[in-house]
Amino acid sequence: MRVAIAGGSSPTLGASIVCALLATHGRYVPIVLSREIDGRSSNELGPAYENVETRHVDYHSHESLVAALRDVDVVLSVLLVPGPEWVTTQVNLLRAAEVAGCRRFAPSEFALTSWAQTRVDILEAKNEVWRAVQASVDKGHIDAARFPCGMFMNYLGIGCPDESKRAEALAGFQEGPFLIHLDDHDSPWVEVPVRSDGTFPELTMTDIRDVGQFIVAALDLEEPWAGRDLGMAGDTLSFETLIALCQRHVERTIDIRRLTEQELQARLTSMPSHEFIARMECQLSLACAQDGSVVSPTLNQLCPVQPTTVEQYLELFWGSGPGKS
Ligand SMILES: NC(=O)c1ccc[n+]([C@@H]2O[C@H](COP(=O)([O-])OP(=O)(O)OC[C@H]3O[C@@H](n4cnc5c(N)ncnc54)[C@H](OP(=O)(O)O)[C@@H]3O)[C@@H](O)[C@H]2O)c1
Incomplete structure (x- = not known):
């Protein structure tokens, strides 16, 4: 199963998720989506990324995103996009995932509770992205979850x-x-x-390193993510x-x-x-x-x-x- 990680180049969550996917020995195959790095230069990212495919994307181009997601089953975002582009970038990614026929999507959450985000000016954008994702789940376009981790x-x-x-x-x-x-x-x-x-x-x-383990456990869930908060603690x-x-x-x-x-x-x-x-x-x-x-430890209880x-x-x-x- 191919799992695309938008922002998977990051040394924190990107590396954690890529390493955890690689540890499944081919059950899940990570593909890093990046604005900066293309397939031939993925070794810029360090030894952990050896043999990991990277695909160059332009988050403002629907065609670029759909092409990058053509054979992908799951799209995970660990993006951090400063400013108003936070919402546009991730909604563009969501729309492309729908068109490319991806099965599951998770926006870049990895934060405190959604309620806490309503109290924080620059984090309210995460809830705005989530509203778009939930609408997509409700219409049956894609399965999705968000992953708060404290x-x-x-x-x-x-x-x-x-x-x-x-x-x-x-x-x-x-x-x-x-x-x-x-x-x-x-x-x-x-x-x-x-x-x-x-x-x-x-x-x-x-611990950032445990986030990747939890994500693999969430991918292993046969039941739909169903637009839930799959919190990890x-x-x-x-x-x-x-x-x-x-x-x-x-x-x-x-x-x-x-x-x-x-x-x-x-x-x-x-x-x-x-x-x-x-x-x-x-x-x-x-x-x-x-x-x-x-954070409610929903994922802990399921895995x-x-x-x-x-x-x-x-x-x-x-x-x-x-x-x-
Ligand atoms: N819970 C906590 O304590 C905590 C703390 C910090 C962060 N976080 C959360 O964790 C998530 C990731 O944060 P991070 O600090 O790990 O992220 P980061 O390393 O700053 O960025 C992640 C990736 O986003 C891509 N990116 C950066 N600027 C972009 C732009 N303008 N447009 C499109 N892509 C861009 C980059 O990939 P490319 O250059 O390869 O495209 C980068 O590798 C966020 O949701 C953040 O809120 C949580």
Whole structure:
């Protein structure tokens, strides 16, 4: 079964899904769709992509997309397209998948809950794409699901003290810290968006490497995806537990900075509208304070994947195993 991954060139989700598909030894064959890389230069992507076919696409050309999807069974998107093109690009991909006769489609989700996205200006685009996908499912044009996974666990790899483990801990992830700031080794701190009653909310986190395993399990499902949220959860834990687990591995006391919804709202109000990422983080924190950060583990319940827990992740990458410098 051929599985096309739009944005499969990315070192994070792209690499995770490609590796998991390759590990099925031909049961699923990955095909990377890319604007930048064509079939003859796929080794630009590194050894994991050796023998993986890449197809050049223009997301603004229906013909280009349909041609690239001609013999493909499933289309998965892990695209990240900044700005208004986010919706157009993925809806173009959906339309081409329908015309090419693809059986299943998944848009680029891999986030907190859909409710949380309604609270975040730049993530509402994901819900807009999903509405188009659901309409297509309702008309019987294609089967589809979206895959929320919570926060990437690999945020905990930022500041991993052992240089020899850091690349593996990050799994290609290159963003800066959010909420958890263990990279500040002298004075580590965690920002906790507290609920209105002052208690700490819960958070779902999934290791990027486990996303590929979950996707293979979803492909194995014989029942239709049927326009469902097939959420995956590496772990769901309270901020108290998360901080206690982190505290085992950092020498200094973690400073816990509680933020109420009112404080977050005031911070948001003072932010200029062009500070997209800062505003997104603030709005995500607000959603977290209202429990929008817990993903229903639907896919966990349907499949045998045993994902990495936060405790295991921290032990692996922050523990005092061989090579800790
Ligand atoms: N849950 C979390 O904690 C978390 C954190 C970060 C991201 N995410 C989500 O994960 C998904 C992937 O994010 P990412 O950071 O891994 O993505 P990324 O590496 O920045 O981009 C993925 C791919 O998108 C393609 N792309 C980039 N700009 C494009 C454009 N203007 N038009 C068309 N294609 C473009 C590129 O492929 P080519 O150049 O080969 O075409 C790229 O390899 C997104 O849905 C994002 O929201 C989740």
